[in-house]
Amino acid sequence: MALHFEPEEYNARRDRLMMVMAEQKLDAVLLFAQESMYWLTGYDTFGFCFFQCLVVKADGSNVLMTRSADLRQARQTSNIENIIVWADRDNANPAADLRELLNDLDLLGCRIGIEYQTHGLTAANGRKLDEQLTAFGHLVDISGVVDKLRLLKSPAEIVYSRRAAELSDEALDAALKIIKAGADEGAILAAMQSAIFAGGGDYPANEFIIGSGDDALLCRYKSGRRKLTRADQLTLEWAGVYRHYHAPMMRTVLTGKVSKRHQELYDAAHEALEAVEAAMTPDFTFGDVFDAHAKVMEAHELTKHRLNACGYSVGARFTPSWMDMPMFYSGNPERIQPDMTLFAHMIIMDSDSQTAMTLGRTYLTTNGQAEPLSRQSLDLIVK
Numbered sequence: 001m002a003l004h005f006e007p008e009e010y011n012a013r014r015d016r017l018m019m020v021m022a023e024q025k026l027d028a029v030l031l032f033a034q035e036s037m038y039w040l041t042g043y044d045t046f047g048f049c050f051f052q053c054l055v056v057k058a059d060g061s062n063v064l065m066t067r068s069a070d071l072r073q074a075r076q077t078s079n080i081e082n083i084i085v086w087a088d089r090d091n092a093n094p095a096a097d098l099r100e101l102l103n104d105l106d107l108l109g110c111r112i113g114i115e116y117q118t119h120g121l122t123a124a125n126g127r128k129l130d131e132q133l134t135a136f137g138h139l140v141d142i143s144g145v146v147d148k149l150r151l152l153k154s155p156a157e158i159v160y161s162r163r164a165a166e167l168s169d170e171a172l173d174a175a176l177k178i179i180k181a182g183a184d185e186g187a188i189l190a191a192m193q194s195a196i197f198a199g200g201g202d203y204p205a206n207e208f209i210i211g212s213g214d215d216a217l218l219c220r221y222k223s224g225r226r227k228l229t230r231a232d233q234l235t236l237e238w239a240g241v242y243r244h245y246h247a248p249m250m251r252t253v254l255t256g257k258v259s260k261r262h263q264e265l266y267d268a269a270h271e272a273l274e275a276v277e278a279a280m281t282p283d284f285t286f287g288d289v290f291d292a293h294a295k296v297m298e299a300h301e302l303t304k305h306r307l308n309a310c311g312y313s314v315g316a317r318f319t320p321s322w323m324d325m326p327m328f329y330s331g332n333p334e335r336i337q338p339d340m341t342l343f344a345h346m347i348i349m350d351s352d353s354q355t356a357m358t359l360g361r362t363y364l365t366t367n368g369q370a371e372p373l374s375r376q377s378l379d380l381i382v383k
Helices: 007-023 034-041 068-077 094-104 123-136 145-151 155-176 185-198 213-217 260-279 286-299
Strands: 028-031 053-057 062-066 083-085 111-114 138-141 209-212 232-242 245-255 311-313 341-350 355-364
Touching (some): 034 053, 034 145, 053 094, 062 068, 062 094, 068 083, 123 138, 155 185, 155 232, 155 245, 155 355, 185 232, 213 232, 245 341, 286 341
Parallel strands (some): 028 111, 111 138
Antiparallel strands (some): 232 245, 311 341, 341 355
């Protein structure tokens, strides 16, 4: 087995889940989120694009139902001992196979928790699941339960998060060596991802964001490349990734001279990030962090140019997104606690003048002030 944590770590995670199950009087849970399976057992695959489920009983024992393609994957990467394969076939209904497995485990008619809110369970498969199980027990939506357990990072997880942040820094260093007028966006991406792979890192859970010119105002990856001009703006959002743990960063890099508007937006972004850092302590909530960001944006008359969220938790995530819950948005009551890894991003997109400015990095929360995991300066970068 290629496990990334000691057995004691996995045992502690299992025990935490069992405590929650006992509190909610659950006889079993059906886990469909790949993040949950990875956190609990080490199971590492992108096979969750098909139907698969980890059944965890109240006594802590588990059974994985998956496809034949992932049988060896589970054996090689996880501590799961009992693996059941459902067969690919015409008109296959793995939800029916899962019902039979639950029957064999004497769980039909019991109180069962299900992870519905995950990319690992499509709406179509969710409907099939309900059709098979609603008549045989009491189903409880436990979406977010394991996510909340994953929110506080163990010392071993923090080690991986720190390494991911080092890889983020190395990726920016590699990009800055070649960013200049005439540089190709494809070469910049290649340099950044190469630095992460060379450092022992992984693919990110979503594509790096890169956009220059008018595309610098976009917050998502899009196909197509261009070369930088002598007076350009380049927005980058990327993440160093180590053992699937992410440490995102965000920057808008300028070529040539700094325009007045770029300087105004940078000053606001820097001030807002400092305000967010000050609020990222156990005295505040995730909503308070967002409010700190929004207050600065309002003072700079940038409310219409900001977003309605300014960051989120990060950790071990899988495709299609490295974004984890909870997020920094208005009214979020979740409290900041020590040992969270949180990405704060200041994103200002002024469509009136087609000017972009971003600034963001990952933090480790403590009993006091949050610790930036990046060694990079927050100074405006001009090449």
